[in-house]
Amino acid sequence: MTARIKLGMVGGGRDAFIGGVHRIAARIDDRFELVAGALSSTPERSEESARALGIPRSYGTFDEMAAAEAAREDGIEAVAIVTPNHMHYAAAKAFLERGIHVICDKPLTATDADAAAMAEAVARSDALFVLTHNYTGYPMIRQARNMVLAGDLGQLRIVQVEYPQDWLTDPAEAEGVKQAEWRTDPARSGAGGSIGDIGTHAHNLACFVTGLRVESLAADLQSFGANRTLDDNAHVMLRFGDGVRGMLWSSQVAPGNENALRLRVYGDKGGLEWLQEDPNYLWFTPHGQTKRLLTRNGAGANAAAGAVSRIPGGHPEGYLEGFANIYAEAADAIRAVQAGTPRDQAMGLLPGIAQGLDGMAFIRACVASSRADSAWTTL
Amino acid sequence: MTARIKLGMVGGGRDAFIGGVHRIAARIDDRFELVAGALSSTPERSEESARALGIPRSYGTFDEMAAAEAAREDGIEAVAIVTPNHMHYAAAKAFLERGIHVICDKPLTATDADAAAMAEAVARSDALFVLTHNYTGYPMIRQARNMVLAGDLGQLRIVQVEYPQDWLTDPAEAEGVKQAEWRTDPARSGAGGSIGDIGTHAHNLACFVTGLRVESLAADLQSFGANRTLDDNAHVMLRFGDGVRGMLWSSQVAPGNENALRLRVYGDKGGLEWLQEDPNYLWFTPHGQTKRLLTRNGAGANAAAGAVSRIPGGHPEGYLEGFANIYAEAADAIRAVQAGTPRDQAMGLLPGIAQGLDGMAFIRACVASSRADSAWTTL
């Protein structure tokens, strides 16, 4: 085993859901060691969180951390950025400039300006920039992607993707739910509400599995919650390359849905269906034959799925293992780059700046199309 | 028991799927007696089919049948019209003019001109005109409608409806499949392909359950099958009354889908989900509570569902029983009208000319919107 990668973290203090997820994901395959953090908005709270988590070095700000860690012989090699969206860019830049690899939560940034600046910062750096579109780490999503690429579905025709939730059905942001506050605040989340938070996941997943890009879209965004500025429900029609058409629905006001991200892909030779809440299953119908239930590491699982599975079929892996696959591949990529592999080649299937910009373009096009009475808008 | 209603049938000879369905549906509750038919396009084939089916009186044409039956003391009281779409109007007119009640397969007609003429023919007649939007007969759909009306979902917000099939994935119409031939032929089916054949079902079901009408839509229709004129896949964004938004997807080229009509309705107090292939179940989530699985005639079933159920929960009823509910209610309506109840009142929940015209408007708007680059189009 090569040594564990020394990791820092920006954001992710108490009350922050996604920080804990990143930490577990980094630990599952034992490829990282979390040694430094700037976890909260004040030095005191950061210190307190770091101590509670057993992280040896705590900093008051990410700038301070970037400077100090870059200066250490045993400083961090990579940093996880898990702040609200509007802080992604400034934090990432500080580390990229110092050659520290960045693993950044999605979406890329809150604004297009920040996104462009982020792209420049990545271009100027030699460091890796990984965007945690974690759903691409699920084994059966890898299986699906490989099946599409292998032609098991024939010529693609239709992509139906949706991501409904229900946690904003009531005006949670007015009731002091911290997650709800920043996610419904354009200043911190950007121009997209549901479309930015979860629609980008759906968009990314559809593109990842099909290997296609969305060329244009027609969107109808809605805000059902009282006094809510950003969309909490979005209807989008999609035109991919190669004449493939699709629909995307994201919602945070659909009671009975927790994280019901569902992807269906159809070609002239077969169809696939996957649901994030039951991620160990992939339905596959070769046209004219019976439907098959592929299981992770079960009969019918392909090498792409097997490569990111840990335990036999029938013992379910979940969200954290899918997320951990992104971290494990980031570890591989970091070690590869350190050993001289070109950065682009090292990225492999990892989502990065390109996917981040695609996501921003997706949000921008949705908002623009919706304002233009759902006119078809190119990305 | 009141006497069985004497029924005739136009269309529905050998090889015709839907004719057999109507006959079983008419028999299940023992309210009809099929005594006359003009089942095929030639007198010989009609006669042959009638004999095979044990139907006493066979006619060469529907005109002949209308005239002869109207003249008999014991002539038919109602007629089922189960021809391809382009023949609905002429046949219906012949019977409506003679005061014979009409039970007509959907969609209403193949053309808008025929639809308008049909509306006039209905207006001029005292006879009932029932359009067999049979999915509205499923008990759990009745349950869903009543729950929406009772406010169990609160203020409605979102309607997601879809009807994917896969039987036209290959160019079946070029391979001599009779059903595929006429359904992909504009002259016989009308301007809508999948949108007319199954999209209208999805549209009708969404309106039936919510009690709302689609006010405008933005559509993107596609024809994936080689040399196919009509759409075989349709993406539609919907704006209902009361600010309710929705999406509709119909497809006949989605491998792995047989008749996967699915309706999901969300309000600010709860959500419902129903799938035609598993029709005895209705998922209901009161917002903030656990998801419940309502079963036909099980605990939680309401009176609206119970009224159209025959057997206890756990013993599944299916498509034919749902269809039979339309026939049973048509029988009630016929007897009521015969006893002096005003026609509109007698119709109750039965789909009729209004729903047929709505369906035609839906097809028309889909085609127009799609041609206008998916511009929002009013119905």
Added chain:
Amino acid sequence: MTARIKLGMVGGGRDAFIGGVHRIAARIDDRFELVAGALSSTPERSEESARALGIPRSYGTFDEMAAAEAAREDGIEAVAIVTPNHMHYAAAKAFLERGIHVICDKPLTATDADAAAMAEAVARSDALFVLTHNYTGYPMIRQARNMVLAGDLGQLRIVQVEYPQDWLTDPAEAEGVKQAEWRTDPARSGAGGSIGDIGTHAHNLACFVTGLRVESLAADLQSFGANRTLDDNAHVMLRFGDGVRGMLWSSQVAPGNENALRLRVYGDKGGLEWLQEDPNYLWFTPHGQTKRLLTRNGAGANAAAGAVSRIPGGHPEGYLEGFANIYAEAADAIRAVQAGTPRDQAMGLLPGIAQGLDGMAFIRACVASSRADSAWTTL
């Protein structure tokens, strides 16, 4: 079409669930005409029920009916017996003696003495005796049986069958529920409670699909309901021929189960799973391959399933259609016997006296084994 078979009915008046089921089942395929009945325990109530159902001839007793109908030129050709179990024998005998074909609800009789007498009555008669083990009429059960016979599962090893319900969880018989009263009364139901009412269905289905007989069993019967004499829950271990082993569970006190009859069969080459509440599906796993979801009339459906299906896959058929398949095959058998086919040959797959005696032997063995501290008991 040959003429409809003239049918009579014994039992099945108001409040009787199963009588209505038989009537619908007889109608669905239009092979029978219900022309006579002795529907209730008094002539007045029988007459009232017959009138309400539109049955032309009503009799005060089955004896009267048997005599009168046998004497008519246009008398009934077959009779459906749908009384409580303890009356099956006397009624059946009256018709069998007169050469009138009998379609009898299951289980065969309430007592072993009656069962033996019934067997003699059948032996003495030329008439057909059909026992409505209706679950054998489901298309996917026919599919399963043919797959087993065709060797798709290889050498059979294990059969797991269960039939849980929940309607006797509370002491419904003490609360005036008529169904609960007679089904928990040994005098009317026989020695088996759940084991007689639904365990016999599970036993019959397992034998039908596998083509095997249960040779011995070890049973543990329980009565959880207060003051309940008969079993309301039964655990049984099974030894079939050919070294196949199995388990059977029947229960009427398992909350959350409506009619959850489930059959699983495993061999050295594959496994099958079927659930009555979702009867249009059959799960099949060829060992070492992916699980397949076979659907009624879908890809992968075999001829045995197709022969008893009416409508395309994805449009569900249910309990009534499965029941109707027994009636349709009974109609075929009756016409065949009338045309000279030997009775045994005409029976085809229809359950008859042999299956009825097997069911009685199953009940008897369960009760005996349970009394003998679950000792293995031969059937």
Added chain:
Amino acid sequence: MTARIKLGMVGGGRDAFIGGVHRIAARIDDRFELVAGALSSTPERSEESARALGIPRSYGTFDEMAAAEAAREDGIEAVAIVTPNHMHYAAAKAFLERGIHVICDKPLTATDADAAAMAEAVARSDALFVLTHNYTGYPMIRQARNMVLAGDLGQLRIVQVEYPQDWLTDPAEAEGVKQAEWRTDPARSGAGGSIGDIGTHAHNLACFVTGLRVESLAADLQSFGANRTLDDNAHVMLRFGDGVRGMLWSSQVAPGNENALRLRVYGDKGGLEWLQEDPNYLWFTPHGQTKRLLTRNGAGANAAAGAVSRIPGGHPEGYLEGFANIYAEAADAIRAVQAGTPRDQAMGLLPGIAQGLDGMAFIRACVASSRADSAWTTL
């Protein structure tokens, strides 16, 4: 955060499935640090495995490791024993004697003699002995247990538990599959085949959720695989305390089943159903009401489930997280004991020697009953 617990491991070298599971489980919540190992049967292979896994200290034998670590100031505080069953006792004893806490894979031992000796070794030691009946760590199993204890099901009546697999359908042990070799070898696995490997899990889970013990059982064990000595399929009827009855089925020859551990519990007020392959769901039916689908951390989840969940509902946790819960609770228990809490009190819900002995008694009774023609046998 208190310091991580220093952990050693016995067994778990290359090719060993369960060792990797224990390591991930120990890492997920960051409570352990794996610092020493005797991973394989030879010092060379142990060393090689340790190096590959980044474990600092490798020993040739567990004895050597126990002695050396006990002597170190910074020696291990706990050891995970993940060898085949027949080596559990000797290894555990070596650490227990030195006051090192033991986390041992199940079943307890291969022989009853070893089990008794293990019990004595635990009794003589002050160290904790945790047996990884990991399925008890699933959140919805905790939820189920608490619901039963809270009386949500009323007076319990019936427990149906099963654990079918299919990986021994073919004679894998004759084809060089290492897992199959030792699991079918009585010398290494003990007297139970499927009953020891997975039947004990089913037995343990049923007892954990109900709070009851199996008092007697009647078993029928089979060996379907050619030349297989141990059972690969087991049918068992159960009598719990309080008059509760049940059935248990374990199988390793049921094609189409991966790890389909399923538990159903019924009382006079409600029923529960849980399936290991979909562990984030728990079905609950309060008698006479609709069925509810409880989800991990969703509406309806109770505090017992929440306490062992990491992420929101709809983002599935899996087998590894359930296993990690056992490790996290073991960490709590170790720290508690170190702080002076009495050992029994510190164990909380953790399975330990008592559950291990119960499992051995279960295996013993199954084998004895099956040899005695399925006679009821007390545990």
